[in-house]
Amino acid sequence: MKTAKSREAYCSMASIRYAKVLFDLEVSEEAIMAAEQIFEESPELVQVLQNPVVTLEKKHKLIDRIFDPSIRNFLKVVTDHGKAGDISEIFAAYRQKKNEMSGIVTAHLVYVTAPTDGQKKEMEKFICDKFHARSVEWNMEKRPELIGGFLLHVNGREYDYSIQGRLKRLEQKLTWR
Structure with missing residues:
Protein backbone atom coordinates (compact mmCIF):
# COMPACT_ATOMS: atom_id res chain seq x y z
CA MET A 1 0.00 0.00 0.00
CA LYS A 2 1.40 3.33 -1.07
CA THR A 3 0.17 6.77 -0.02
CA ALA A 4 0.63 9.77 -2.28
CA LYS A 5 -0.43 13.38 -2.10
CA SER A 6 -1.93 14.49 -5.40
CA ARG A 7 -2.95 17.85 -6.77
CA GLU A 8 -5.73 16.20 -8.75
CA ALA A 9 -8.78 14.73 -7.04
CA TYR A 10 -9.56 12.67 -10.10
CA CYS A 11 -9.01 13.12 -13.82
CA SER A 12 -11.55 14.22 -16.42
CA MET A 13 -12.45 11.85 -19.24
CA ALA A 14 -10.65 14.11 -21.75
CA SER A 15 -7.46 13.91 -19.69
CA ILE A 16 -7.81 10.15 -19.41
CA ARG A 17 -8.18 9.88 -23.20
CA TYR A 18 -5.12 12.05 -23.84
CA ALA A 19 -3.17 10.02 -21.28
CA LYS A 20 -4.12 6.81 -23.09
CA VAL A 21 -2.83 8.28 -26.35
CA LEU A 22 0.40 9.33 -24.61
CA PHE A 23 0.73 5.82 -23.21
CA ASP A 24 0.06 4.24 -26.63
CA LEU A 25 2.67 6.48 -28.30
CA GLU A 26 5.29 4.83 -26.07
CA VAL A 27 7.04 8.14 -25.38
CA SER A 28 10.01 7.56 -23.08
CA GLU A 29 9.45 7.98 -19.36
CA GLU A 30 12.37 10.47 -19.25
CA ALA A 31 10.76 12.71 -21.90
CA ILE A 32 7.43 12.69 -20.06
CA MET A 33 9.03 13.45 -16.69
CA ALA A 34 11.13 16.23 -18.25
CA ALA A 35 8.05 17.79 -19.87
CA GLU A 36 6.09 17.55 -16.61
CA GLN A 37 8.93 19.23 -14.73
CA ILE A 38 9.12 22.04 -17.30
CA PHE A 39 5.39 22.71 -16.94
CA GLU A 40 5.63 22.64 -13.12
CA GLU A 41 8.58 25.04 -13.03
CA SER A 42 7.09 27.54 -15.48
CA PRO A 43 3.32 27.90 -15.11
CA GLU A 44 3.42 30.90 -17.46
CA LEU A 45 4.18 28.43 -20.28
CA VAL A 46 0.69 26.95 -19.88
CA GLN A 47 -0.78 30.46 -19.99
CA VAL A 48 1.03 31.15 -23.27
CA LEU A 49 -0.09 27.84 -24.78
CA GLN A 50 -3.69 28.58 -23.72
CA ASN A 51 -3.68 32.19 -24.92
CA PRO A 52 -5.97 32.57 -27.96
CA VAL A 53 -4.04 35.66 -29.08
CA VAL A 54 -0.85 33.65 -29.63
CA THR A 55 -0.97 31.91 -33.03
CA LEU A 56 -0.70 28.15 -33.33
CA GLU A 57 2.46 28.62 -35.37
CA LYS A 58 4.14 30.51 -32.51
CA LYS A 59 2.95 27.91 -29.99
CA HIS A 60 4.38 25.12 -32.14
CA LYS A 61 7.73 26.91 -32.45
CA LEU A 62 7.83 27.35 -28.67
CA ILE A 63 7.13 23.65 -28.14
CA ASP A 64 9.84 22.75 -30.68
CA ARG A 65 12.39 24.89 -28.83
CA ILE A 66 11.63 23.59 -25.34
CA PHE A 67 10.61 19.94 -25.43
CA ASP A 68 12.11 16.59 -26.39
CA PRO A 69 11.32 15.60 -30.01
CA SER A 70 9.48 12.44 -28.90
CA ILE A 71 6.76 14.41 -27.05
CA ARG A 72 6.50 17.50 -29.27
CA ASN A 73 3.73 16.27 -31.58
CA PHE A 74 1.63 15.14 -28.64
CA LEU A 75 1.97 18.56 -26.96
CA LYS A 76 1.10 20.31 -30.24
CA VAL A 77 -2.12 18.30 -30.56
CA VAL A 78 -3.03 19.00 -26.93
CA THR A 79 -2.39 22.71 -27.51
CA ASP A 80 -4.27 22.77 -30.83
CA HIS A 81 -7.35 21.32 -29.12
CA GLY A 82 -7.26 23.90 -26.30
CA LYS A 83 -6.28 21.44 -23.58
CA ALA A 84 -2.91 22.92 -22.56
CA GLY A 85 -4.48 23.98 -19.27
CA ASP A 86 -5.18 20.32 -18.48
CA ILE A 87 -1.60 19.16 -19.05
CA SER A 88 -0.86 18.45 -15.36
CA GLU A 89 -4.10 16.44 -15.16
CA ILE A 90 -3.10 14.56 -18.34
CA PHE A 91 0.24 13.65 -16.77
CA ALA A 92 -1.57 12.50 -13.60
CA ALA A 93 -3.91 10.36 -15.73
CA TYR A 94 -0.86 8.96 -17.54
CA ARG A 95 0.65 7.86 -14.23
CA GLN A 96 -2.68 6.27 -13.29
CA LYS A 97 -2.78 4.41 -16.64
CA LYS A 98 0.80 3.23 -16.16
CA ASN A 99 -0.04 2.03 -12.64
CA GLU A 100 -3.19 0.34 -13.93
CA MET A 101 -1.12 -1.64 -16.43
CA SER A 102 1.01 -2.78 -13.48
Missing part, protein backbone atom coordinates in the same frame (compact mmCIF):
# COMPACT_ATOMS: atom_id res chain seq x y z
CA GLY A 103 -2.05 -3.83 -11.47
CA ILE A 104 -2.04 -0.74 -9.24
CA VAL A 105 -5.26 1.26 -8.87
CA THR A 106 -5.24 4.89 -7.74
CA ALA A 107 -7.91 5.70 -5.16
CA HIS A 108 -8.71 9.20 -3.95
CA LEU A 109 -10.14 9.26 -0.43
CA VAL A 110 -11.77 12.43 0.87
CA TYR A 111 -12.45 12.27 4.59
CA VAL A 112 -13.29 14.23 7.73
CA THR A 113 -11.44 11.93 10.12
CA ALA A 114 -8.48 9.94 8.80
CA PRO A 115 -9.29 6.22 8.50
CA THR A 116 -7.61 3.72 10.79
CA ASP A 117 -5.22 1.18 9.29
CA GLY A 118 -7.92 -1.47 9.60
CA GLN A 119 -10.48 0.66 7.74
CA LYS A 120 -7.93 1.43 5.05
CA LYS A 121 -7.14 -2.27 4.62
CA GLU A 122 -10.85 -3.08 4.27
CA MET A 123 -11.25 -0.37 1.61
CA GLU A 124 -8.13 -1.65 -0.15
CA LYS A 125 -9.53 -5.20 -0.15
CA PHE A 126 -12.82 -3.91 -1.61
CA ILE A 127 -10.99 -1.92 -4.32
CA CYS A 128 -8.66 -4.79 -5.25
CA ASP A 129 -11.62 -7.20 -5.54
CA LYS A 130 -13.84 -4.77 -7.44
CA PHE A 131 -11.18 -3.54 -9.90
CA HIS A 132 -9.03 -6.69 -10.12
CA ALA A 133 -5.94 -4.90 -8.84
CA ARG A 134 -2.88 -6.11 -6.98
CA SER A 135 -2.50 -2.98 -4.85
CA VAL A 136 -3.84 0.53 -4.25
CA GLU A 137 -2.07 3.87 -4.43
CA TRP A 138 -3.81 6.30 -2.09
CA ASN A 139 -4.40 10.02 -2.51
CA MET A 140 -5.77 11.40 0.73
CA GLU A 141 -7.56 14.70 1.26
CA LYS A 142 -9.08 16.07 4.45
CA ARG A 143 -12.32 17.98 3.88
CA PRO A 144 -14.27 18.96 7.03
CA GLU A 145 -17.32 20.20 5.08
CA LEU A 146 -18.36 16.55 4.53
CA ILE A 147 -19.53 16.63 8.18
CA GLY A 148 -18.72 12.93 8.59
CA GLY A 149 -17.96 9.82 6.59
CA PHE A 150 -15.95 9.81 3.37
CA LEU A 151 -15.92 9.97 -0.44
CA LEU A 152 -13.99 7.40 -2.41
CA HIS A 153 -13.07 7.97 -6.09
CA VAL A 154 -11.71 4.99 -8.03
CA ASN A 155 -11.43 4.66 -11.83
CA GLY A 156 -14.08 7.28 -12.50
CA ARG A 157 -16.52 5.89 -9.94
CA GLU A 158 -17.58 7.70 -6.80
CA TYR A 159 -18.67 6.02 -3.61
CA ASP A 160 -20.29 8.64 -1.36
CA TYR A 161 -20.55 7.62 2.28
CA SER A 162 -20.48 11.16 3.65
CA ILE A 163 -23.08 12.82 5.87
CA GLN A 164 -23.18 15.73 3.40
CA GLY A 165 -23.98 13.31 0.54
CA ARG A 166 -26.67 11.58 2.58
CA LEU A 167 -28.27 14.92 3.42
CA LYS A 168 -28.28 15.91 -0.27
CA ARG A 169 -29.89 12.60 -1.26
CA LEU A 170 -32.51 13.01 1.47
CA GLU A 171 -33.21 16.56 0.28
CA GLN A 172 -33.67 15.30 -3.29
CA LYS A 173 -36.12 12.62 -2.16
CA LEU A 174 -38.13 15.13 -0.15
CA THR A 175 -38.30 17.74 -2.90
CA TRP A 176 -39.42 15.21 -5.54
CA ARG A 177 -42.52 14.30 -3.54
